[in-house]
Amino acid sequence: MPTTAPAFSDATASDSALRRFLFGLPGVDAVGLEARAASLGTRSIKTTAKAYAIDLAISMIDLTTLEGADTPGKVRALAAKAVNPDPTDRTTPRTAAVCVYPDMAATAAAALAGSGVKVASVATAFPAGRAALDVKLADVRDAVAAGADEIDMVIDRGAFLSGRFLKVYEEIVAVKAECGAARLKVIFETGELSTYDNIRRASWIGMLAGADFIKTSTGKVATNATPANTLLMLEAVRDFRAQTGTQIGVKPAGGIRTTKDAVKFLVLVNETAGEDWLDPHWFRFGASSLLNDLLMQRQKLSTGRYSGPDYVTVD
Amino acid sequence: MSDQNRLGVFKTYKLYVGGKFPRSESGRVYEVTDSKGQWLANAPQSSRKDARDAVVAARKAFGGWSGATAYNRGQVLYRVAEMLEGRKEQFVREVAASEGLSKSKAAAVVDAAIDRWVWYAGWTDKIGQISGGANPVAGPFFNLSTPEPTGVVAVLAPRKSSLLGLVSVIAPVIATGNTAVVVASADAPLPALSLGEVLATSDVPGGVVNILSGVTAEIAAPLAAHQDVNAIDLTGADAALAKELEIAAADNLKRVLRPRPAGADGASDSTDWSAAPGTHRLTAFLETKTVWHPTGALGASGSSY
Numbered sequence: 333m334p335t336t337a338p339a340f341s342d343a344t345a346s347d348s349a350l351r352r353f354l355f356g357l358p359g360v361d362a363v364g365l366e367a368r369a370a371s372l373g374t375r376s377i378k379t380t381a382k383a384y385a386i387d388l389a390i391s392m393i394d395l396t397t398l399e400g401a402d403t404p405g406k407v408r409a410l411a412a413k414a415v416n417p418d419p420t421d422r423t424t425p426r427t428a429a430v431c432v433y434p435d436m437a438a439t440a441a442a443a444l445a446g447s448g449v450k451v452a453s454v455a456t457a458f459p460a461g462r463a464a465l466d467v468k469l470a471d472v473r474d475a476v477a478a479g480a481d482e483i484d485m486v487i488d489r490g491a492f493l494s495g496r497f498l499k500v501y502e503e504i505v506a507v508k509a510e511c512g513a514a515r516l517k518v519i520f521e522t523g524e525l526s527t528y529d530n531i532r533r534a535s536w537i538g539m540l541a542g543a544d545f546i547k548t549s550t551g552k553v554a555t556n557a558t559p560a561n562t563l564l565m566l567e568a569v570r571d572f573r574a575q576t577g578t579q580i581g582v583k584p585a586g587g588i589r590t591t592k593d594a595v596k597f598l599v600l601v602n603e604t605a606g607e608d609w610l611d612p613h614w615f616r617f618g619a620s621s622l623l624n625d626l627l628m629q630r631q632k633l634s635t636g637r638y639s640g641p642d643y644v645t646v647d
Numbered sequence: 648m649s650d651q652n653r654l655g656v657f658k659t660y661k662l663y664v665g666g667k668f669p670r671s672e673s674g675r676v677y678e679v680t681d682s683k684g685q686w687l688a689n690a691p692q693s694s695r696k697d698a699r700d701a702v703v704a705a706r707k708a709f710g711g712w713s714g715a716t717a718y719n720r721g722q723v724l725y726r727v728a729e730m731l732e733g734r735k736e737q738f739v740r741e742v743a744a745s746e747g748l749s750k751s752k753a754a755a756v757v758d759a760a761i762d763r764w765v766w767y768a769g770w771t772d773k774i775g776q777i778s779g780g781a782n783p784v785a786g787p788f789f790n791l792s793t794p795e796p797t798g799v800v801a802v803l804a805p806r807k808s809s810l811l812g813l814v815s816v817i818a819p820v821i822a823t824g825n826t827a828v829v830v831a832s833a834d835a836p837l838p839a840l841s842l843g844e845v846l847a848t849s850d851v852p853g854g855v856v857n858i859l860s861g862v863t864a865e866i867a868a869p870l871a872a873h874q875d876v877n878a879i880d881l882t883g884a885d886a887a888l889a890k891e892l893e894i895a896a897a898d899n900l901k902r903v904l905r906p907r908p909a910g911a912d913g914a915s916d917s918t919d920w921s922a923a924p925g926t927h928r929l930t931a932f933l934e935t936k937t938v939w940h941p942t943g944a945l946g947a948s949g950s951s952y
Contacts, residue, residue: 637898638699640706640875 340540347498360528369559372603373596386630387425389594392612394452396431396620404439407432411443418627428612434475441479453480459550461486472510484517489524504541517545517583523555531561535568545581556586566604585618591629660690663843665704666853672696682747690836693861695869701857702873705799705826708854713796713824717772724768727849731761745809745835759921760814767818774823778930789940794933796824797902798877801870806883809835812920816882819928821855829858830867836860864888871895878902878932904931
């Protein structure tokens with residue numbers, strides 16, 4: 333399978349060609365972008381539309397635990413929650429995936445076997461990505477061998493910020509080759525890229541290199557997913573499909589904690605990329621505490637009374 | 648500059664939630680009048696979402712406030728009295744207008760309200776002794792009961808006594824370490840909203856007391872049904888509303904403090920707030936934790952200690 337669409341094959345031929353291509357992308361109007369994201373965030377989503385949005389958001393969650401203190405028990409508990417988020421209401425949809433470190437992928441895969449919930453594993457020396465390519469590839473191989481259906485890799489921000497775009501590109505291509513059947517999510521760590529123009533360039537590098545998903549951030553730095561940077565990435569996948577016919581997913585991660593925030597992101601998806609992306613196959617939330625808030629809101633809609641944190645699991 | 652040349656500066660009364668002064672999320676206000684029907688000010692008309700936000704703020708504040716030492720809480724409550732003393736004039740004016748009292752009677756009410764804070768400030772580190780203690784048990788154990796705060800308490804303030812009654816229902820709730828969501832009297836909310844400004848400058852952590860104004864039934868219904876509210880004080884509800892709220896509150900077994908039975912004139916709000924309050928409001932929102940600690944075998948005397 334060619335990883336690069338024919339129309340762009342010459343763009344990745346050399347470092348200078350890639351640089352020319354990336355700097356030829358239209359500049360981002362930062363004020364306009366933020367204003368657009370903010371205005372879409374004011375939509376009022378109520379009653380049945382809200383119920384639909386809540387269920388859709390739950391089904392799009394990559395339920396994540398990426399802590400040094402993760403234990404097999406915690407991963408199994410999280411897997412149980414992903415399969416059955418609200419034991420008091422069996423109509424609650426499953427989450428899309430459980431996202432763990434590579435050494436926990438086997439535990440997660442065993443716990444989720446046959447449930448339909450995917451196993452996502454971060455890899456490539458997450459979250460910093462500061463390791464030799466061989467080590468990163470070994471990390472990916474380990475995760476795939478352990479049963480990961482999806483790999484979340486981080487780009488080499490050091491190379492990107494110093495202008496070695498081809499190195500970033502080739503690393504993604506190499507990781508993609510190791511993934512086999514697993515889908516590849518490419519994390520840009522937008523909080524470290526400084527400018528919206530850089531986020532647009534990184535998005536195109538990721539898409540050209542064969543990413544199945546482009547993802548905002550690791551959740552480990554101060555600035556994570558924002559409506560503006562997610563909007564920008566949604567525009568990138570929309571433009572990419574218009575030009576190549578290839579659809580690519582988007583995953584904002586980190587900092588999305590409330591139902592209100594999640595619904596704002598869904599509005600962005602619908603208004604920017606379109607309905608085709610309103611599906612767990614094409615849009616994900618990287619989150620953990622978000623699920624509890626969605627469940628409490630869901631309980632409020634079904635019972636008419638406000639729920640509380642005593643009625644969802646502690647994780 | 649003479650008074651004729653000066654433009655009037657009207658006060659925008661706002662809610663007090665989480666240590667901040669927001670307007671109602673709904674953007675609504677309603678007209679507050681004095682006892683003769685003359686317009687006094689516009690007060691925010693809270694919605695159920697304001698109630699929800701207030702509960703979130705109260706829950707967030709609960710850990711810190713209930714974990715503070717009783718001595719510290721006493722100091723903070725005394726500080727409220729100090730701040731209130733400094734703003735006495737404003738409260739005399741508001742109470743006089745709200746309740747139709749003469750200036751001297753209103754001043755007596757404000758003095759009593761200030762003294763009530765001091766009285767409850769003194770109770771914070773003493774309530775443990777009167778509602779807890781060592782229990783005699785027939786076994787080799789120390790058996791100790793100690794009172795703990797219930798949690799987030801929704802308080803419907805008295806409808807008529809706009810300051811003294813209000814203080815008399817808030818102070819006992821927070822003195823023991825609970826946090827409160829207070830629904831001010833619908834007819835006389837101005838002293839309550841101004842009390843929020845006093846609390847904000849009295850070292851009371853944001854969220855410990857949250858004050859909402861508006862239609863009592865509209866705000867109280869979601870609070871009574873709220874699964875994250877642990878208790879409700881129905882003092883300001885009439886008999887029909889109190890019954891409805893108590894049914895809603897039963898869903899998650901909230902502690903309920905019922906209003907006093909209706910007086911001879913049929914008005915349920917016949918409590919004399921100037922009377923000595925006693926401790927029943929302090930103990931209404933406490934849970935008892937009992938600890939059994941083994942002391943070893945009983946000796947010949949029947950006790951090893």
